Amino acid sequence: MSIFEYAPAPESQAVVTIEPEYGLFINGKFINGKRHFPTVNPANGKKLSSISQASVADVNKAVIAARTAYVKVWSKMAPAERAKYLYRIARIMQERAREFAVLETLDNGKPIRESRDVDVPLAAAHFFYHAGWADKLQYAGFGENPKPHGVVGQIIPWNFPLLMLAWKVAPALATGNTVVLKPAESTSLTALLFAQVCQQAGLPAGVVNIVTGDGAVGAAIVNHPDIDKIAFTGSTEVGKIIARSVAVSGKSVTLELGGKGANIVFEDAAIDEAVEGIVNGIFFNQGHVCCAGSRLLIQEGIHDEVIEKLKHRMSQIRVGDPMDKNTDLGAINSGEQLSKIKELAASGVAEGAEIWSPNCALPDKGFWFAPTIFSGVTQAHRIAREEIFGPVLSILTFRTPAEAIEKANNTPFGLSAGIWSEKGSRILWASKHLQAGVIWANTFNKFDPTSPFGGYKESGWGREGGRHGLSAYLASGKAGK
Ligand code: NAD
Secondary structure, three states: OOOOOOOOOEOOOOOOOOOOEEOEEEOOEEEOOOEEEEEEOOOOOOEEEEEEEOOHHHHHHHHHHHHHHHHHHHOOOOHHHHHHHHHHHHHHHHHOHHHHHHHHHHHHOOOHHHHHHHHHHHHHHHHHHHHHHOOOHHHOOOOOOOOEOOEEEEEOOOOOHHHHHHHHHHHHHHOOOEEEEEOOOOOOHHHHHHHHHHHHOOOOOOOEEEOOOOHHHHHHHHOOOOOOEEEEEOOHHHHHHHHHHHHOOOOEEEEEOOOOOEEEEOOOOOHHHHHHHHHHHHHHHHHOOOOOOOEEEEEHHHHHHHHHHHHHHHOOOOEOOOOEOOOOEOOOOOHHHHHHHHHHHHHHHHOOOEEEOOOOOOOOOOOOOOOEEEEOOOOOOHHHHOOOOOOEEEEEEEOOHHHHHHHHHOOOOOOEEEEEOOOHHHHHHHHHHOOOOEEEEOOOOOOOOOOOEOOOHHHEEOOEOHHHHHHOOEOOOOOOO
16 A cells, blocks of 8 residues: 655744753743753754753752742732632743744654644643642642642653643642742753743742753752752652652652553454554654553454554654654654663564564654564563663563453553453453553543543652642642552
8 A cells, every 4th residue: 555645844943932042040030050051953963052050059049039939929829819820821831832832842852743732732731720729729628728838849851841841830839839840951942931931921930940950950959958849750760869869858759750551452452443542652752751552462362463553554654854744753852862762672682572663764863763663572571671762662462361461560660551442341350450550441642631640669659630639739638649
């Protein structure tokens, strides 16, 4: 069958102004850092701008600004007034949606179709949703007068830069906390545009502070004595360091960490739908998704049919310029991440799994990896156990439902899982036995601010989103498991 050809449909970059250099957003103003580092467009390797590397003294200034704003303004404000700022931020994000989407795609490498249709609308939805909670917390089952922690430190990764910011900042502000946030070093631009939105919304100075830089800035936040709560999203490795650091400090902490989600296809599943869900589960956002369905478990009787259809579907995936509105799979976010993906894929080949990718030309410049599947994977293979965080799917088989559950749970992680079956009773039975914080049935990678998200085991502590997520930002709230 011939491949449907698309003419190029590039999104215009004219809507964004990228400054040559960015400062730190502290106490409502941009302050230039003493040192800078480049941020590049991963699709072509070209430098986009210079980002400030915050010092320990800068982090301290941000914490002082957040504490002052908390004591003098934010904690005294009527909740309904606080809500108005969140609504205003949400509306401005919608008004400036195209700007956010273009900037996110340039800085992160994700397809414009995804930043435009997923990241930015969902980020605005998080602010709308939490704005609604701000003056209703006393009716949410947290006691009569639920209290915020005070100043919260938030550290986020590079895979959904604006969306992870929204997951963190919206509930923190709605519950009455002030914030010091650090974006990931390779994707700071939309956080800095968000800082401009805070100014535009007239948010009181110091309520949101954004300090940019590497892991040392994150560590300075984690170890700062005047921060009451830490909210971290990132790797399990760094999550463990943070857990150790805060263990003796009395700080409250939530950790959203890595995953190795099982996507289970039972033999009674609607196979064409399942194939769409498999593709969405692992190739959405280049597989840079903590809850990706990166381990596919197929019941033996349908294995060959699923693989054949999956290969056919993968041959239609358009890889290339993330700014093209037709692109399905964009660039890998950094050279470092690309090396990690290549190393793990090479281990899959060395350990005897069978590798396959469609025939697709990759651009010469920038960081790229073709959509890839490994079949014949066993539980012992590294590609079945370690998070690859790229467009690489490991395929295993099972004979009985009990074996599927055993294999799915045989991992140190427990963030997400998918079930494909026509039988409601099988879906309910499997979801009861799967150890995963989020389970999708006959769909995958669906997100909603009303729904709690989080993991078991090494995938993290606590929940974000929904009523459970609010409790993590209240000193009187209970950890939302
Ligand atoms: P990472 O842990 O390397 O970095 C995350 C953030 O932590 C960055 O801002 C980084 O600068 C900072 N950091 C690094 N060292 C630090 C330290 N010692 N102290 C404090 N902060 C430090 O992770 P990454 O490579 O940016 O992101 C990918 C990981 O994030 C994957 O493992 C993925 O599964 C996970 N993730 C989880 C979720 C979730 O909700 N569970 C969501 C998105 C990503």
